[in-house]
Each structure stands twice: as structure tokens, then as C-alpha cells.
Amino acid sequence: MSDHIVHSPNSLPPALFLMGPTASGKTDLAIELCENLPCEIISVDSALIYRGMDIGTAKPNAAELKIAPHKLIDILDPAQSYSVAEFRKDALLAMQDITARGNIPLLVGGTMMYYKALIDGLSPLPESDQNVRQAIEAQAEKSGWNVLHQQLAQFDPTSAKRIHPNDPQRLIRALEVYLLTNRSMTDLMATKSAPIPYNIKQFCIAPDDRKVLHERIAQRFQIMVDTGFQAEVEKLKGRSDLHLNLPSIRCVGYRQMWQYLDGDFDFNEMREKSIAATRQLAKRQLTWLRGWENIYSLDTFSLDNLSKVIKLSQLQS
Incomplete structure (x- = not known):
């Protein structure tokens, strides 16, 4: 069954x-x-x-x-x-x-x-990927977390509203999910x-x-x-x-x-x-x-x- x-x-x-x-x-x-x-x-x-x-x-x-x-x-x-x-x-x-x-x-x-x-x-969220996370962190160091938050807002405005630009842990996860699946975290969370x-x-x-x-x-x-x-x-x-x-x-x-x-x-x-x-x-x-x-x-x-x-x-x- x-x-x-x-x-x-x-x-x-x-x-x-x-x-x-x-x-x-x-x-x-x-x-x-x-x-x-x-x-x-x-x-x-x-x-x-x-x-x-x-x-x-x-x-x-x-x-x-x-x-x-x-x-x-x-x-x-x-x-x-x-x-x-x-x-x-x-x-x-x-x-x-x-x-x-x-x-x-x-x-x-x-x-x-x-x-x-x-x-x-x-929800079918992907497991963390260390390489993807390191790439996001490297980009944040170069451009700043605000730029990454703006990127998130373009493909996942709901998560961007929920996650503060000064919350790197949750910001990394939302970006990582999108990079790994090409779908937003909001979209995936709605799938049970x-x-x-x-x-x-x-x-x-x-x-x-x-x-x-x-x-x-x-x-x-x-x-x-x-x-x-x-x-x-x-x-x-x-x-x-x-x-x-x-x-x-x-x-x-x-x-x-x-x-x-x-x-x-x-x-x-x-x-x-x-x-x-x-x-x-x-x-x-x-x-x-x-x-x-x-x-x-x-x-x-x-x-x-x-x-x-x-x-x-x-x-x-």
C-alpha cells in the first residue's frame, strides 16, 4: 500500500x-x-x-x-x-x-x-548542497546580502517578504532551494x-x-x-x-x-x-x-x- x-x-x-x-x-x-x-x-x-x-x-x-x-x-x-x-x-x-x-x-x-x-x-525540499551554499556566501561577500535579497525577491517575492536581508541563514536556504530545483521555496512548500x-x-x-x-x-x-x-x-x-x-x-x-x-x-x-x-x-x-x-x-x-x-x-x- x-x-x-x-x-x-x-x-x-x-x-x-x-x-x-x-x-x-x-x-x-x-x-x-x-x-x-x-x-x-x-x-x-x-x-x-x-x-x-x-x-x-x-x-x-x-x-x-x-x-x-x-x-x-x-x-x-x-x-x-x-x-x-x-x-x-x-x-x-x-x-x-x-x-x-x-x-x-x-x-x-x-x-x-x-x-x-x-x-x-x-514538502519536497532538496537536501543542502555545500558547494551551492559556498557559492552563495562568496557572492554575498562580494556584493552584499542586500543584493542577494533583491535577487530572491525577483523569483520568490513571498519568501523575500518573510526573510529579512540580515538573516543570512534563511536567505541562503531560499536561494539554494531555487538554484537546486529551479522552483521557489514558496512553490515547493505548497506541495505536500x-x-x-x-x-x-x-x-x-x-x-x-x-x-x-x-x-x-x-x-x-x-x-x-x-x-x-x-x-x-x-x-x-x-x-x-x-x-x-x-x-x-x-x-x-x-x-x-x-x-x-x-x-x-x-x-x-x-x-x-x-x-x-x-x-x-x-x-x-x-x-x-x-x-x-x-x-x-x-x-x-x-x-x-x-x-x-x-x-x-x-x-x-
């Missing part, structure tokens, strides 16, 4: 999306769903993709994975990077396989950009992938009270510390190919523990900074979810979340 097939919504196979901020209880509900419905889980989490990063990412444990195996976890080494486009391709293939087995794809996680890419598709061929039901799980979420985040970080998070990061730090600029090490908690091990601050400060960064992540996730369309809300502490999902999805347990 390709993501370019067009179906009427009623004939589409079902898929469930279970979103929510960090520490909101997504994994527990997902496992419960797998025990009651023919679901298979696909992880939608940009940190769970990395091998050897288990404690600080709150990766499901061996017992949980035995009950409910997760696809798209432990697929990369922490030295590697993973794009949104790669996630979309891998997730669609996994959904296709699950549907072919007669089961329901259950996508679980809090990386909202991944969900957005699945639902809305991606076809909608994915599933009848999607979306759910968001979170505690009603933000303070409770903050408490859960603090408790969970303490559990991570108690179960060997420092040793996990020490092991990563022992590798010569890993550093603070990698997406893996920039993950919440890992960056702060790494800096603590570098001697940048003491243990208590590391703990406070990690919890604060996790709260910020939860806040960003909730901001995304507030503007999300066609989503059902579930309270973390409600006892009937399972039956609600089954009923609202019109699926039989």
Missing part, C-alpha cells in the same frame, strides 16, 4: 495515534490496548530510536516489550542522525506491514513533528505528500492538572537516577565518536548529565536542570496538542481510558 493511494474514509484501514506529553502514561495505556485489541505499536519518539539509551529515555522495559513489542525503537546508533522524512518512510512501511497482517497500527509517542509529517506530509491511506483516530493522554504532570516528571527523573542513568551516560561518554552536538546527546536529561560529568555544574544543579528541561519539553508538546485537530482527550488517571478508546475508535475488544 503506497501513501499515494486515494480511498474514501470508510474503506480505509484503521490506525490509532496515542499522543501526549512526556510522563503522561502513554506506554501503560498502549500496552493495555495491545492486550485488548489486535494492535501493534510503532514508537513515535525521536529519543527511543537510539540503542544504549534506555534509562534516560524511559524506554519500555523487557517485560513490557514482551507483551507489546515496539517498532522503531533501538534502530540507530547514537552517533547517527535520523530525519523526519526517514521516520515518515519507516512508519508508513511498518503501518503497511501491520495492516497486511490484519492488525491495527498503534502509533505511540510525543514527538509531535513526526505525527505532523505523517498526517500532513512533507498525499494523505496517508488510513482512517486515523487520535487520542491525547495527559493529567488534567499541570502541577501533577510536573510531579510525575520529577518522580520519574529520580527513578532514572536510582536505576543507573549516570552509568548509562558515562558509558556513552566513554566513546570517542559521541559529543554534545549530536541529536542523541542533546536529548533531554542526557545533555544535562553529560555536562555534569564534564564538571559544568554539581549533581543537584544537574537534577534541577534536567527536570526543568523535561517540563519545558512537556510544555511544548502540550502547546502543539492544544492546536491539534480531530483529537480526543483522555485524563491520565481516568479508569475507563481503555473503553473510551475502543468506543470512540468503533473497534471491538
